[in-house]
Amino acid sequence: xxxxxxxxxxxxxxxxxxxxxxxxxxxxxxxxxxxxxxxxxxxxxxxxxxxxxxxxxxxxxxxxxxxxxxxxxxxxxxxxxxxxxxxxxxxxxxxxxxxxxxxxxxxxxxxxxxxxxxxxxxxxxxxxxxxxxxxxxxxxxxxxxxxxxxxxxxxxxxxxxxxxxxxxxxxxxxxxxxxxxxxxxxxxxxxxxxxxxxxxxxxxxxxxxxxxxxxxxxxxxxxxxxxxxxxxxxxxxxxxxxxxxxxxxxxxxxxxxxxxxxxxxxxxxxxxxxxxxxxxxxxxxxxxxxxxxxxxxxxxxxxxxxxxxxxxxx
Amino acid sequence: xxxxxxxxxxxxxxxxxxxxxxxxxxxxxxxxxxxxxxxxxxxxxxxxxxxxxxxxxxxxxxxxxxxxxxxxxxxxxxxxxxxxxxxxxxxxxxxxxxxxxxxxxxxxxxxxxxxxxxxxxxxxxxxxxxxxxxxxxxxxxxxxxxxxxxxxxxxxxxxxxxxxxxxxxxxxxxxxxxxxxxxxxxxxxxxxxxxxxxxxxxxxxxxxxxxxxxxxxxxxxxxxxxxxxxxxxxxxxxxxxxxxxxxxxxxxxxxxxxxxxxxxxxxxxxxxxxxxxxxxxxxxxxxxxxxxxxxxxxxxxxxxxxxxxxxxxxxxxxxxxxxxxxxxxxxxxxxxxxxxxxxxxxxxxxxxxxxxxxxxxxxxxx
Numbered sequence: 040x041x042x043x044x045x046x047x048x049x050x051x052x053x054x055x056x057x058x059x060x061x062x063x064x065x066x067x068x069x070x071x072x073x074x075x076x077x078x079x080x081x082x083x084x085x086x087x088x089x090x091x092x093x094x095x096x097x098x099x100x101x102x103x104x105x106x107x108x109x110x111x112x113x114x115x116x117x118x119x120x121x122x123x124x125x126x127x128x129x130x131x132x133x134x135x136x137x138x139x140x141x142x143x144x145x146x147x148x149x150x151x152x153x154x155x156x157x158x159x160x161x162x163x164x165x166x167x168x169x170x171x172x173x174x175x176x177x178x179x180x181x182x183x184x185x186x187x188x189x190x191x192x193x194x195x196x197x198x199x200x201x202x203x204x205x206x207x208x209x210x211x212x213x214x215x216x217x218x219x220x221x222x223x224x225x226x227x228x229x230x231x232x233x234x235x236x237x238x239x240x241x242x243x244x245x246x247x248x249x250x251x252x253x254x255x256x257x258x259x260x261x262x263x264x265x266x267x268x269x270x271x272x273x274x275x276x277x278x279x280x281x282x283x284x285x286x287x288x289x290x291x292x293x294x295x296x297x298x299x300x301x302x303x304x305x306x307x308x309x310x311x312x313x314x315x316x317x318x319x320x321x322x323x324x325x326x327x328x329x330x331x332x333x334x335x336x337x338x339x340x341x342x343x344x345x346x347x348x349x350x351x352x353x
Numbered sequence: 354x355x356x357x358x359x360x361x362x363x364x365x366x367x368x369x370x371x372x373x374x375x376x377x378x379x380x381x382x383x384x385x386x387x388x389x390x391x392x393x394x395x396x397x398x399x400x401x402x403x404x405x406x407x408x409x410x411x412x413x414x415x416x417x418x419x420x421x422x423x424x425x426x427x428x429x430x431x432x433x434x435x436x437x438x439x440x441x442x443x444x445x446x447x448x449x450x451x452x453x454x455x456x457x458x459x460x461x462x463x464x465x466x467x468x469x470x471x472x473x474x475x476x477x478x479x480x481x482x483x484x485x486x487x488x489x490x491x492x493x494x495x496x497x498x499x500x501x502x503x504x505x506x507x508x509x510x511x512x513x514x515x516x517x518x519x520x521x522x523x524x525x526x527x528x529x530x531x532x533x534x535x536x537x538x539x540x541x542x543x544x545x546x547x548x549x550x551x552x553x554x555x556x557x558x559x560x561x562x563x564x565x566x567x568x569x570x571x572x573x574x575x576x577x578x579x580x581x582x583x584x585x586x587x588x589x590x591x592x593x594x595x596x597x598x599x600x601x602x603x604x605x606x607x608x609x610x611x612x613x614x615x616x617x618x619x620x621x622x623x624x625x626x627x628x629x630x631x632x633x634x635x636x637x638x639x640x641x642x643x644x645x646x647x648x649x650x651x652x653x654x655x656x657x658x659x660x661x662x663x664x665x666x667x668x669x670x671x672x673x674x675x676x677x678x679x680x681x682x683x684x685x686x687x688x689x690x691x692x693x694x695x696x697x698x699x700x701x702x703x704x705x706x707x708x709x710x711x712x713x714x715x716x717x718x719x
Contacts, residue, residue, distance in 0.1 A: 105704045108467040127715035194591045297537040297578025311433040313707035
């Protein structure tokens with residue numbers, strides 16, 4: 040016996056109609072093109088960025104005439120010569136690169152135990168607590184967090200007040216290189232944990248139990264089982280942290296007291312303080328090149344880690 | 354008195370203008386200008402934040418709105434950041450993002466040299482201003498300077514128990530290590546450093562080695578480098594004892610209860626000006642009213658209130674200094690008051706500023 044038409048739910052009818060509409064707009068013959076169409080927005084976005092890079096490259100080859108504040112019609116390598124020979128830019132680039140490497144190493148050291156406990160804990164309460172503590176900083180912008188450190192670490196801040204209680208005179212905790220590194224590590228930690236967590240989740244707990252049952256203590260298990268298997272996570276987290284640190288602007292500007300500029304700060308100065316967009320564009324391209332070089336080196340030596348979306352595990 | 358050139362007047366504009374005849378008188382315009390073009394709903398004036406914009410609003414913007422009915426929106430984008438936006442708009446023949454730019458004369462001169470500023474020579478109230486209003490080294494009035502200011506040595510009196518500092522060299526005392534602040538590009542300090550370093554002002558820009566040598570010595574003191582709001586914050590939080598900053602910031606900090614005083618040291622202090630200008634590319638009626646805004650800013654009444662707030666000497670004769678600044682070296686009014694102030698032409702500054710900033714940065718970041 041046929042079911043009465045009224046028993047055919049409305050939601051099904053809507054879905055049928057939508058399917059008919061989709062078939063009309065996108066015939067079955069074009070099914071193979073669907074992935075490419077879905078890729079189109081990303082390609083468009085990357086294309087725009089590449090177009091921007093071409094414009095930046097064009098600007099980098101033009102020099103500023105300070106009698107008219109117009110850029111030269113002719114191309115020259117003068118900006119590149121300046122960028123490579125002036126001690127200021129070498130100092131700033133070296134500081135940025137060193138900071139990126141130090142921050143990456145320290146962040147990974149702190150992020151790993153956090154991610155490990157978050158993944159392996161049997162306590163749902165602790166896992167929730169760690170997740171909340173992980174995501175909370177994402178709701179607070181980088182600038183606000185940096186200003187928070189000004190309040191905590193300032194001459195009249197909480198830390199110095201606490202030191203004062205035990206008779207220690209206020210000391211300068213801010214506006215130096217260590218303060219910038221500290222701020223960056225604190226900023227990067229959640230990124231690193233988020234990148235490490237999937238890699239640790241993918242390590243079966245049985246592997247650790249097997250190592251233990253074969254007589255390995257926790258140190259040997261950690262060194263010979265967990266760390267090697269977590270390598271994709273380390274690479275993914277490392278690449279993210281190193282690139283974000285290398286290109287950071289706000290933390291050096293706020294916690295560095297004006298004397299700990301990174302490359303991004305030098306670029307800002309050229310674009311907005313001296314109106315020399317040509318030199319600013321040159322520094323921008325050199326920063327892109329430096330970042331790409333570091334990432335390329337990591338990929339060449341260690342593979343793409345979790346950023347390869349699982350390919351590295353084959 | 355010069356006349357403003359008027360574009361074609363619409364009926365609506367004419368009626369609007371007729372309604373504002375009373376206001377025009379107060380703006381310093383003759384009645385012939387009452388047939389003004391259509392009024393825009395608002396004008397956008399770029400300004401600095403805090404007490405700076407509060408003073409502009411109280412002295413110029415509010416009274417302009419009262420007289421004309423045109424609302425003033427203050428755009429607090431940094432002067433350095435609005436500049437490329439305006440330049441790009443003019444180059445692409447778009448309407449610029451602001452009607453009036455309140456700018457440093459040095460920055461404004463860059464825009465004038467680039468040719469993106471409207472000529473303001475026909476403002477009627479220019480007939481009543483002092484020589485300070487005229488930009489040095491430029492033809493006509495692509496900018497109108499509206500007041501002067503001094504980069505003083507601001508200090509915390511308790512940190513100088515033997516009395517106020519007399520020289521910039523006093524800051525080299527080891528007890529001030531890490532307790533000083535300068536602008537992060539060194540602006541305001543290059544010229545006094547030239548004198549403190551044993552050089553001559555006449556050697557600027559040809560030989561500024563004495564300035565760089567003195568700045569290198571100052572670097573050993575590990576000073577903080579920042580912008581206007583940083584100085585107030587650092588003084589307030591006890592981070593610094595002395596700074597080279599604009600007197601307005603020091604005065605504002607003192608008004609907020611921070612223990613602070615300031616001097617012009619024996620080597621001198623940099624005197625500079627700020628001004629107002631209009632970017633090219635505005636519709637004719639908006640250009641007209643933007644000019645009226647600047648013209649209004651040059652009236653004695655507007656200057657008095659605006660500059661009382663800033664604590665700075667204006668460009669209209671007969672202004673009364675605020676009570677707390679009578680006789681203050683940061684508020685020069687007579688020729689002899691300028692003897693210890695250093696003024697270098699905008700053109701020289703503009704052409705060399707990039708190099709000076711880089712040099713200062715290279716020393717401080719090294």
